[in-house]
Amino acid sequence: MTNEMVFSELTPVAFAERAAKVFPDRLAVVDGGLRYSYAELWQRVQALAGVLTEYVRPGDRVAVLAPNTHVLLEAHYGVPLAGAVLVALNTRLSPAETAYILDHSGASVVIVDADCREALTEALKHSTVRPTVIDSGGPRDEYESLVTGATAQATAVTDERSLLSINYTSGTTGRPKGVMYHHRGAYLQALAMAYHAKLDTSSRYLWTLPMFHTNGWCFPWAVTAAGAVHHCLRKVDPAQIWRAIHEDGVSHFCAAPTVLAMLAEDPAAAVPAPRPVQVFVGGAPPSPALLAKTDRLGIHTRHLYGLTETFGPAVVCEWQPEWHALSPQSRAPLVARQGIANIVAEPLRVVDARGADVPADASTLGEILLRGNNLMLGYYRDDEATAAAATADGWFRSGDLGVMHPDGYVELRDRAKDVIVSGGENITSVEVENALAEHPAVLDAAVVAMPHPKWGEVPVAYVTLRTDASIEEAELIAFVRERIARFKAPHRVIFGVLPKTSTGKIQKDLLRGRAVHPPLDRPRRR
């Protein structure tokens, strides 16, 4: 027997080839009025590869600037089939930020959606590279013309540990870093997502999570592996999401808690989902109050946790059958935990400052470390940052703080940098936020540190109120004090809209330093 018979390189691109053969006539993609099958997807992505090989050599980077369209989905197959490396660009960056990424990745080609064309033109004014631009959408759809006329191409993956894509971190602090994905990791992570989400041919996946974020947590490949439907969505709009749930039979999507909060608030929520919807929730822990609300709407959440560096969710809050018997109140804190290593991930560790595993006592705080096939190759063109990301004994440092529960589930307590150190005591912002979220008037809350002349730091809360709701600062502070230790309650509450990244994460860095503490001559009891 030849080695080729026994082993094939692990690559998520293979899922599209398999789907074309085993699900040829199944619906693959819905994008507005466009609908096509898995046989057509495979034909189209090979044609895209044919187009790209005119412009790129093996290993060259191909950037895409587009919302969640069929074009960005196709690029997840067509770019590697051309032997090139995918760089999916965040559509909400400033021109200067986009230019930085184009230059840093050295993109040879940019495929751009008509809605993003102006932003790209602006970005190219700031950039050094001069990529070939392929316009997609709009009246003159260059992408479509090229793909229609192209000769099919399919470059084989000869090393599963080679570079598949570069995902730039959102970069709330400092320059964005280019996280390098390999074929093997994306393949295994896609399998894990298909397994945990129980995707199959009856599933319809709604593209709420941006594909430019962590390659859409590998769902561009997982949904195809399962022969399910990719339901594209240009904009995270609650009314459109509800329409897709009510009318199009959507069964799965991924979202940050803020998206779920918007859904629960939307007038369309008056009619629950006609078929159970499974939502993978990431980006931030959903509050118990939110979980209770979505359950009633037929939207069943599973909490996940991961980083761009771990191909998205390395950790899933796997459901335990015994939880069915619990009251919603007892169950909520269990399902709001981050959970356990996913089925392909190595069990994660929570370690103290000396690198020793903390006890599984649900209270000793430590940093979360990860390792395994679902870890990045490193940061592109940044050996220093790559080296700094690992411990001396070879574990990736997440920078996140958590505790290990006795049942093996990890609970994130905070980003290391989000912990508020007040009078020598650690206050995790999440516990204060959860207490705020229990108030019926509160839609969204973020808690950050504010300098304090006596305590060093104290918590300050930024709060968005529900439509038509109102509450006074003092009343809300009193509400929190009834729920958690007094010294953890915010010293100030500032009402307004919270700044968010494209993926719905609250940008705490923008909030820090906005508030200053009132002078000490207005004493507060702790």
Next chain:
Amino acid sequence: MTNEMVFSELTPVAFAERAAKVFPDRLAVVDGGLRYSYAELWQRVQALAGVLTEYVRPGDRVAVLAPNTHVLLEAHYGVPLAGAVLVALNTRLSPAETAYILDHSGASVVIVDADCREALTEALKHSTVRPTVIDSGGPRDEYESLVTGATAQATAVTDERSLLSINYTSGTTGRPKGVMYHHRGAYLQALAMAYHAKLDTSSRYLWTLPMFHTNGWCFPWAVTAAGAVHHCLRKVDPAQIWRAIHEDGVSHFCAAPTVLAMLAEDPAAAVPAPRPVQVFVGGAPPSPALLAKTDRLGIHTRHLYGLTETFGPAVVCEWQPEWHALSPQSRAPLVARQGIANIVAEPLRVVDARGADVPADASTLGEILLRGNNLMLGYYRDDEATAAAATADGWFRSGDLGVMHPDGYVELRDRAKDVIVSGGENITSVEVENALAEHPAVLDAAVVAMPHPKWGEVPVAYVTLRTDASIEEAELIAFVRERIARFKAPHRVIFGVLPKTSTGKIQKDLLRGRAVHPPLDRPRRR
């Protein structure tokens, strides 16, 4: 970053380590009165590895002769953790056959269940090797004493493409061949099984399928990966299976169609399953009549196909949502097909005698070829057979004949050797068997070729009737002639019990040559 951080070797043994960390207190194993958790399973298998390292060097073979007990399950982890290679022995072989395998594999150690001790003693009289024997079960449970006192050991897998186990084919013709499994293939196949069976922490898997057969299709690893319960079963007894379904909450098992036929016939079938049971059916195509019966019992079948050489099911009959709307009559032939490449398998091919893919027209017969990560390394100590198993261009030849349907599903028509060539026409035994199975008096049927002076070969049927049913040979032949082409109907029907392998496969080789055609002076119309 170090390479170790980014990549870990794929090995199914890792699923036990992960389960011990992420599901420490979940029930792992039930074996009669014995029950233990995943933390205990991991502790026990490391102890077993510690025991074995006293007797073996890396790469040595450790054989196990046992029914489906916790001991055989533990060996699926403990043997590789000792750096050794698992040889799970078929408990129904003759002493001479067992001796052949012990000698051929060069086993250093045999772990033997008390129920198999006599058989082993007999076998060792025929064998050349003198392995260390570890007795398990019985009044003096040596295995248990050793494991209890042992120091934990866990040899790391340094090459995922290395040898994990050797599975000897059942060898209905010629000597059994030793199929070599690698860690990578078993890992991926276990993931595929967990995915397709939708195993999770709420699942309870009943061990009807022998673990010595194709390493239990990789379920020893898949069930652990999912954190489900292994429910051991010493004997395939319909009453015991029904008890496990009715009383113990069994949700999944694997079986040959004959096991399902026995279940449907059992008096306990009067009460359907209290919770839906998902059964993976392999070994032979289930007849549409049988599928209709099991559905009514709450036993939902999915048909699979594979060989020992492909780590078991490389092909699954994945359910299509549109099939819900079909009548049971229209649906039955669809779900009785073998199906599509599983989620980790490369799409299989069906090729004609010249090696060209047959059209996907559901009628052109060809040989089924397979390739990929779920293919064996080769046959142990048999380079000639290994080389003969592959085509010139590197595909594994299954020896099975099938057709490709337009929807990408493969349907097996027969083993190449089971096709009956009559007057130059091919008759597949399966189509004659399916026609026989439609008769209400028929419990089981096998059709083989019988030499014929005029036609070369003609079909002869061996039939087991349902309890209390009766039918004449001529009447049954007439029944078949109403359903399929006259020349395909059996020329003789012989009633009695069918010889079967330990996995429930009918041993057609034993039936061939039993029947001879009546002399030609009793002419028959074709």
